[in-house]
Amino acid sequence: xxxxxxxxxxxxxxxxxxxxxxxxxxxxxxxxxxxxxxxxxxxxxxxxxxxxxxxxxxxxxxxxxxxxxxxxxxxxxxxxxxxxxxxxxxxxxxxxxxxxxxxxxxxxxxxxxxxxxxxxxxxxxxxxxxxxxxxxxxxxxxxxxxxxxxxxxxxxxxxxxxxxxxxxxxxxxxxxxxxxxxxxxxxxxxxxxxxxxxxxxxxxxxxxxxxxxxxxxxxxxxxxxxxxxxxxxxxxxxxxxxxxxxxxxxxxxxxxxxxxxxxxxxxxxxxxxxxxxxxxxxxxxxxxxxxxxxxxxxxxxxxxxxxxxxxxxxxxxxxxxxxxxxxxxxxxxxxxxxxxxxxxxxxxxxxxxxxxxxxxxxxxxxxxxxxxxxxxxxxxxxxxxxxxxxxxxxxxxxxxxxxxxxxxxxxxxxxxxxxxxxxxxxxxxxxxxxxxxxxxxxxxxxxxxxxxxxxxxxxxxxxxxxxxxxxxxxxxxxxxxxxxxxxxxxxxxxxxxxxxxxxxxxxxxxxxxxxxxxx
Amino acid sequence: xxxxxxxxxxxxxxxxxxxxxxxxxxxxxxxxxxxxxxxxxxxxxxxxxxxxxxxxxxxxxxxxxxxxxxxxxxxxxxxxxxxxxxxxxxxxxxxxxxxx
Numbered sequence: 027x028x029x030x031x032x033x034x035x036x037x038x039x040x041x042x043x044x045x046x047x048x049x050x051x052x053x054x055x056x057x058x059x060x061x062x063x064x065x066x067x068x069x070x071x072x073x074x075x076x077x078x079x080x081x082x083x084x085x086x087x088x089x090x091x092x093x094x095x096x097x098x099x100x101x102x103x104x105x106x107x108x109x110x111x112x113x114x115x116x117x118x119x120x121x122x123x124x125x126x127x128x129x130x131x132x133x134x135x136x137x138x139x140x141x142x143x144x145x146x147x148x149x150x151x152x153x154x155x156x157x158x159x160x161x162x163x164x165x166x167x168x169x170x171x172x173x174x175x176x177x178x179x180x181x182x183x184x185x186x187x188x189x190x191x192x193x194x195x196x197x198x199x200x201x202x203x204x205x206x207x208x209x210x211x212x213x214x215x216x217x218x219x220x221x222x223x224x225x226x227x228x229x230x231x232x233x234x235x236x237x238x239x240x241x242x243x244x245x246x247x248x249x250x251x252x253x254x255x256x257x258x259x260x261x262x263x264x265x266x267x268x269x270x271x272x273x274x275x276x277x278x279x280x281x282x283x284x285x286x287x288x289x290x291x292x293x294x295x296x297x298x299x300x301x302x303x304x305x306x307x308x309x310x311x312x313x314x315x316x317x318x319x320x321x322x323x324x325x326x327x328x329x330x331x332x333x334x335x336x337x338x339x340x341x342x343x344x345x346x347x348x349x350x351x352x353x354x355x356x357x358x359x360x361x362x363x364x365x366x367x368x369x370x371x372x373x374x375x376x377x378x379x380x381x382x383x384x385x386x387x388x389x390x391x392x393x394x395x396x397x398x399x400x401x402x403x404x405x406x407x408x409x410x411x412x413x414x415x416x417x418x419x420x421x422x423x424x425x426x427x428x429x430x431x432x433x434x435x436x437x438x439x440x441x442x443x444x445x446x447x448x449x450x451x452x453x454x455x456x457x458x459x460x461x462x463x464x465x466x467x468x469x470x471x472x473x474x475x476x477x478x479x480x481x482x483x484x485x486x487x488x489x490x491x492x493x494x495x496x497x498x499x500x501x502x503x504x505x506x507x508x509x510x511x512x513x514x515x516x517x518x519x520x521x522x523x524x525x526x527x528x529x530x531x532x533x534x535x536x537x538x539x540x541x542x543x544x545x
Numbered sequence: 546x547x548x549x550x551x552x553x554x555x556x557x558x559x560x561x562x563x564x565x566x567x568x569x570x571x572x573x574x575x576x577x578x579x580x581x582x583x584x585x586x587x588x589x590x591x592x593x594x595x596x597x598x599x600x601x602x603x604x605x606x607x608x609x610x611x612x613x614x615x616x617x618x619x620x621x622x623x624x625x626x627x628x629x630x631x632x633x634x635x636x637x638x639x640x641x642x643x644x645x
Binding site for chain 1 (some may be wrong): 593
């Protein structure tokens with residue numbers, strides 16, 4: 027692919043705009059509250075757009091269209107999966123989490139459970155998840171920039187990583203939020219423009235997608251993307267439950283002023299993501315119709331970029347490529363901020379300094395963590411350049427669904443959960459989710475070069491989540507410790523706080539007994 | 546009991562009822578969404594022949610219809626949840642005003 031002047035112009039304009047936003051954000055951010063949660067000043071519609079911008083990564087756009095192009099109807103799995111997790115996050119997590127926490131989801135975990143073990147668990151899972159997600163995104167970004175701007179892969183990764191570090195260190199959550207809002211808006215507009223061009227060419231009839239296939243029945247036959255039904259179900263479980271456990275997304279709930287706004291942001295986010303995925307289905311069919319069956323420059327993952335060229339020439343290609351790049355920048359900024367916050371807020375502020383950390387020193391640690399995380403991920407992205415990144419991209423959802431989701435759901439909805447139970451369940455989920463992915467064929471055989479894999483399935487969510495839940499239940503039920511009793515006793519106050527946004531202490535005795543009866 | 550105390554007690558009972566209903570609705574809708582999603586993934590994973598049957602034209606199969614239906618049902622479920630939650634917001638707001 028030749029260097030595209032339109033892409034470079036839009037890319038430079040976007041980078042300049044985001045740097046101006048970062049400068050403006052730096053002037054408006056003074057303390058930890060501004061750095062971690064933009065001072066709680068973001069409105070629900072803005073936050074909805076930012077959540078969509080945070081979640082609609084290049085994998086959503088490039089990946090789904092690529093699956094339609096290369097495999098066929100199985101692209102629907104990604105389209106449905108991308109929407110499925112948001113209602114569950116809205117119904118069971120969003121509002122309660124906002125009412126219980128301040129900056130990170132571990133605040134909610136530690137509301138009635140012991141502070142130290144919960145924050146260690148949350149920080150470890152957050153860091154594992156963010157590093158995997160960041161490597162996958164950075165490798166994707168590096169490849170895209172390498173192809174589009176014709177520069178070496180290493181320089182491309184350093185460029186993306188440096189921008190990400192600047193946004194987070196100087197702009198914090200405010201800059202990250204606005205970059206995500208701009209990204210989501212641009213992505214929606216570009217996708218909508220492409221759908222209009224498809225409609226102008228084909229009308230409402232997408233049968234051309236079938237006519238272009240050498241074997242139409244293969245295009246329409248499901249079950250080609252995932253090798254076995256159990257892996258397909260595991261993937262579905264990860265999609266449905268993972269978003270409610272993604273730390274960089276959960277952090278977004280604290281940027282609005284109250285629980286009601288957090289719930290509304292999820293309403294907006296779900297709507298935006300659903301509309302986007304409906305448009306992506308149309309584009310997937312259009313890619314199958316217009317791009318023929320020959321190999322594409324840059325591989326099948328570039329199908330969306332080639333489709334843009336087929337629909338709107340070099341201009342639309344440039345716009346789409348630049349918007350895709352902006353998408354990656356928005357996602358990696360959110361991830362880096364979540365990882366840095368886990369270090370500075372949970373590990374340093376609450377564990378090391380026992381909640382007595384000075385604001386300035388906590389901010390300093392956060393910025394240092396951003397620098398270290400960013401630098402480390404740049405190095406890892408260069409090392410992983412030629413590796414199959416598919417497993418890295420799915421790991422975050424699997425870990426989130428196996429560790430953070432069960433811990434959060436049980437802590438907020440089950441009176442019987444104790445610290446021991448949450449810790450044992452969380453660690454089981456973490457070890458199994460990461461271990462089984464490494465032991466699966468994709469990693470153990472395809473990447474590490476061994477002859478046979480220990481684990482016969484592609485995705486382990488069904489096993490790791492089930493084990494995490496069973497261990498949490500079993501350990502909590504058998505926990506007779508004083509701490510365990512204290513954890514159970516704190517449930518009533520937590521429910522009052524999470525549902526009403528007010529402490530139980532402020533409620534009258536009559537109200538307390540009404541809640542107890544209702545539960 | 547004074548009239549104002551009775552009003553507060555009635556409002557509190559109503560709020561507790563609504564919160565309980567909302568909790569049940571949240572779990573019902575979550576189970577429904579989770580069931581639809583994993584069911585769809587399972588059918589796709591099994592390569593169920595019913596999904597590859599053409600529903601419209603030559604290219605729109607039952608799998609497309611099911612996927613779009615799931616996405617639309619998800620949109621309807623979040624709208625329903627929000628519609629119900631707004632009533633709780635109003636009661637909480639009233640209580641906050643009364644306590645002030």
